[in-house]
Amino acid sequence: MKWCRHCCGDSESETGPDHGRQKGATMCRNLSNYALVFLFIALSGFIFLLCNIHTVENWNCHTISALYQLQSRIHSSFISVNLPTFNHNRTFCAHLGQKPSAEDELEERYLLDSITWPGPPPSSPPISLRQTSDPVHSLFTLLPTEGGRVWHLGEELEAFVQIHDFQGRPKRYGGDFLLARLHSPELGAGVAGMVVDHKNGFYSALFPLLWVGPAQVEITMVHSSEAVAVLRRLREERPDRVFFKSLFRLGFLSETTVCNMCLPSDQQPLCNYTDLYTGEPWYCYKPKMLSCDTRINHAKGGYLKHLITNKEALLFQSGVNIKVPLRASGTDRINVLPQKDKPEGESSSMKPERNQLAPSGFYYEHSWRPFGGAAARQFNESSAVAECLRNKVINLYGDSTVRQWFEYLITFVPELKEFNLHSPKKVGPLMAVDSTHNILLKYRCHGPPIRFTTVMSSELRYISNELDGLSGGPNTVVVLSIWAHFSTFPVEVYIRRLRHIRRALVRLMERAPGTLVVIRSANLQALDQEVSLYNSDWYSLQLDMVLKAMFKGLNVLIVDAWQMSSAHHLPHALHPPQVIVKNMMDVLLNYVCPEKKKS
Numbered sequence: 352m353k354w355c356r357h358c359c360g361d362s363e364s365e366t367g368p369d370h371g372r373q374k375g376a377t378m379c380r381n382l383s384n385y386a387l388v389f390l391f392i393a394l395s396g397f398i399f400l401l402c403n404i405h406t407v408e409n410w411n412c413h414t415i416s417a418l419y420q421l422q423s424r425i426h427s428s429f430i431s432v433n434l435p436t437f438n439h440n441r442t443f444c445a446h447l448g449q450k451p452s453a454e455d456e457l458e459e460r461y462l463l464d465s466i467t468w469p470g471p472p473p474s475s476p477p478i479s480l481r482q483t484s485d486p487v488h489s490l491f492t493l494l495p496t497e498g499g500r501v502w503h504l505g506e507e508l509e510a511f512v513q514i515h516d517f518q519g520r521p522k523r524y525g526g527d528f529l530l531a532r533l534h535s536p537e538l539g540a541g542v543a544g545m546v547v548d549h550k551n552g553f554y555s556a557l558f559p560l561l562w563v564g565p566a567q568v569e570i571t572m573v574h575s576s577e578a579v580a581v582l583r584r585l586r587e588e589r590p591d592r593v594f595f596k597s598l599f600r601l602g603f604l605s606e607t608t609v610c611n612m613c614l615p616s617d618q619q620p621l622c623n624y625t626d627l628y629t630g631e632p633w634y635c636y637k638p639k640m641l642s643c644d645t646r647i648n649h650a651k652g653g654y655l656k657h658l659i660t661n662k663e664a665l666l667f668q669s670g671v672n673i674k675v676p677l678r679a680s681g682t683d684r685i686n687v688l689p690q691k692d693k694p695e696g697e698s699s700s701m702k703p704e705r706n707q708l709a710p711s712g713f714y715y716e717h718s719w720r721p722f723g724g725a726a727a728r729q730f731n732e733s734s735a736v737a738e739c740l741r742n743k744v745i746n747l748y749g750d751s752t753v754r755q756w757f758e759y760l761i762t763f764v765p766e767l768k769e770f771n772l773h774s775p776k777k778v779g780p781l782m783a784v785d786s787t788h789n790i791l792l793k794y795r796c797h798g799p800p801i802r803f804t805t806v807m808s809s810e811l812r813y814i815s816n817e818l819d820g821l822s823g824g825p826n827t828v829v830v831l832s833i834w835a836h837f838s839t840f841p842v843e844v845y846i847r848r849l850r851h852i853r854r855a856l857v858r859l860m861e862r863a864p865g866t867l868v869v870i871r872s873a874n875l876q877a878l879d880q881e882v883s884l885y886n887s888d889w890y891s892l893q894l895d896m897v898l899k900a901m902f903k904g905l906n907v908l909i910v911d912a913w914q915m916s917s918a919h920h921l922p923h924a925l926h927p928p929q930v931i932v933k934n935m936m937d938v939l940l941n942y943v944c945p946e947k948k949k950s
């Protein structure tokens with residue numbers, strides 16, 4: 352058994368023409384490549400039997416491998432037609448898994464309430480595009496509108512937004528997703544504005560004035576409220592719109608089936624991969640011939656198409672109603688004067704309200720200045736980075752947005768050499784070592800529903816379980832980034848995942864005080880129609896608000912990637928450009944080695 356598995360699994364790329372005299376090769380040739388499938392399966396079964404009963408001592412493994420490859424090809428053509436049909440008027444995923452405690456349920460209720468989003472009146476008949484929000488007909492005005500107003504450092508600027516439809520008529524309800532930014536290209540300055548929805552077609556965008564000199568307002572409609580309503584429906588009803596697959600293999604037999612957090616169980620038997628420690632649910636359809644414990648890997652299966660009607664598709668048009676800037680009525684520019692009635696050098700006294708949407712920092716001279724006391728030292732030299740990370744073990748866990756940090760660090764610090772673990776570059780696990788400075792940097796992706804190409808089952812781990820396996824301590828840095836692969840599921844799924852991670856973090860910090868924990872939040876990305884339906888910034892924003900709320904009050908530091916991408920002038924990208932990553936690294940490094948206070 353052992354022998355058979357070993358030799359069959361390891362020789363996939365060889366076809367072994369030199370062993371033609373042996374029994375297996377002869378049989379293979381006689382099969383003349385593409386015999387009837389059932390004949391082939393019968394033969395597979397025969398070989399399988401032989402392998403199992405140890406009667407054939409020098410079976411030609413190369414033959415088995417060739418059979419395996421052929422079978423893989425046959426199976427991969429099955430996958431596209433084997434998708435489950437969901438009952439689309441029900442939420443499946445949210446309430447699977449362990450039943451939450453009363454306290455957890457209360458928190459969940461609170462979190463869901465805190466992210467409620469206004470929208471079109473529920474009873475309204477289906478409306479045409481002409482009645483939906485149109486950025487071209489919409490306007491913003493800086494308040495107060497009378498001329499002669501002067502602005503000072505530390506004050507608040509308000510832009511008043513009025514949304515109109517394509518016919519130019521004012522909208523009467525809220526729910527449009529707007530982004531606001533105050534910036535100054537001359538000064539390399541920018542800050543994200545806080546948008547308040549008055550739920551009647553009017554919005555206010557509020558900006559703290561944080562620098563002296565020119566500043567200009569930019570307001571962008573990401574989606575109309577009608578589009579957000581479609582996104583919300585997809586999130587609740589179509590958790591299947593990204594699907595997953597797993598390969599099962601035993602010896603030369605292999606099958607691929609569809610997997611997800613929840614699968615309709617009335618269609619085929621399931622394999623239950625619910626995690627024993629956390630109770631996180633995960634299922635695959637059971638392969639026809641193999642058992643559930645022969646799962647080899649996990650991979651993104653694909654994206655379902657035809658999710659919306661032609662009419663709904665009009666709500667998602669690049670250049671029309673996805674991420675289109677609004678015009679200003681009057682000026683969009685102001686000039687900020689030094690602070691009024693305050694002695695010079697007291698500018699740090701202004702502290703914007705600590706609200707989740709309130710600014711957490713701003714760019715000045717192209718460098719991010721976080722509020723809340725963290726220093727803004729810049730790490731321009733690789734030697735400074737290496738010195739800062741000396742004697743640290745840095746564990747990065749999550750999606751590709753934190754893998755990007757791994758890639759940045761090994762590129763920026765030449766002594767930090769990637770150690771070849773023979774794992775796929777885009778999947779990991781990854782590891783880099785700087786033996787001069789005694790630095791160990793590691794990356795591991797989060798568990799399902801990770802949407803990577805192919806992760807081996809043996810490498811598929813939940814972050815909370817990984818955290819339970821860390822010793823921790825003052826030399827340990829833990830960095831988490833987990834958001835991008837949850838956008839296709841109801842928010843309850845994300846809340847449950849973060850709850851498990853939070854519990855593991857509390858345990859870690861209790862047994863190993865001094866462990867530094869940093870969370871990288873979600874960021875904005877480039878959107879078109881297709882990306883919107885699976886990964887819209889609206890989904891990310893909702894997850895981001897939940898993330899920040901759930902780790903509030905814990906000894907956990909945040910790198911606010913949301914605001915750092917929102918306040919920056921470069922186009923939004925799932926993997927932000929290097930200059931933004933450099934700023935994120937500076938924030939991280941300031942957390943890892945804060946400047947020693949002179950006493």
Ligand SMILES: *[C@@H]1O[C@H](CO)[C@@H](O)[C@H](O)[C@H]1NC(C)=O
Nearest residue numbers: 437438439440441442443588
């Ligand atoms: C889903 O919709 C169908 C058709 O409208 C209905 O018959 C069925 O009962 C609904 N199922 C649930 C669970 O709401």
Ligand SMILES: *[C@@H]1O[C@H](CO)[C@@H](O)[C@H](O)[C@H]1NC(C)=O
Nearest residue numbers: 448449616621623624625630
């Ligand atoms: C899957 O396994 C978990 C844990 O053993 C169990 O709680 C859950 O009910 C199972 N799911 C199904 C559909 O049987």
Ligand SMILES: *[C@@H]1O[C@H](CO)[C@@H](O)[C@H](O)[C@H]1NC(C)=O
Nearest residue numbers: 716717718728729730731732
């Ligand atoms: C780091 O580089 C930036 C951009 O080149 C520069 O503006 C800044 O002054 C540098 N900071 C330090 C501390 O060298």
